[in-house]
Amino acid sequence: MIVRFSRSRRASALALALALASSLAACAKREAPPLPGDSVADDGAVRLTPGDVPLARSPSSLSLGPTLDAGARATPEPLGAIEARVYPPELVMEHQLAIALGPEQLAAIQKEVEKGQKDMLRLQWELAREKEKLTVLLDGPKVDEGKVAAVAADLMKRENAIKAAHLGMLVRVKNLLTLEQQTSLRALRGR
Numbered sequence: 001m002i003v004r005f006s007r008s009r010r011a012s013a014l015a016l017a018l019a020l021a022s023s024l025a026a027c028a029k030r031e032a033p034p035l036p037g038d039s040v041a042d043d044g045a046v047r048l049t050p051g052d053v054p055l056a057r058s059p060s061s062l063s064l065g066p067t068l069d070a071g072a073r074a075t076p077e078p079l080g081a082i083e084a085r086v087y088p089p090e091l092v093m094e095h096q097l098a099i100a101l102g103p104e105q106l107a108a109i110q111k112e113v114e115k116g117q118k119d120m121l122r123l124q125w126e127l128a129r130e131k132e133k134l135t136v137l138l139d140g141p142k143v144d145e146g147k148v149a150a151v152a153a154d155l156m157k158r159e160n161a162i163k164a165a166h167l168g169m170l171v172r173v174k175n176l177l178t179l180e181q182q183t184s185l186r187a188l189r190g191r
Helices: 007-029 089-094 103-139 145-175 179-190
Strands: none
């Protein structure tokens, strides 16, 4: 079956194709907002908002600052509005003596982190499955936009579940700290 389009429909289709190509080029440059699945890195780092500093990392990559290239000095990225108001467990762990973290607090924070990591692992497996489904759909020469939208919605649902679980853990950690400890951590983080 051959479908013929009028000149105006062809022009609209061409404009749409150019807009799509432009969008894809922008995404490839990573200047555009991340695509579904991009706010949770493969190492487990979670970004609550696109472009912000990761708040937590997998146990294998616990560090706070950006990685240093040979001899380069790290300059911390500015914290977002959310990140400035919570305290990642690795920050608390790094300064536990400086903030006089008590043994009960330490045990409670460790319990929260262990629970958070367990939940995160399950959610990351689910997210990876949805990412794989989306990449399979996008591999074909013709892509069913409806199927892609449905799988992308599931992917973003998983991503949001990870962000919610992560934020919940950060809130619980903050609530275990005294006001004085929080003030100390803000000062220590600012250095």
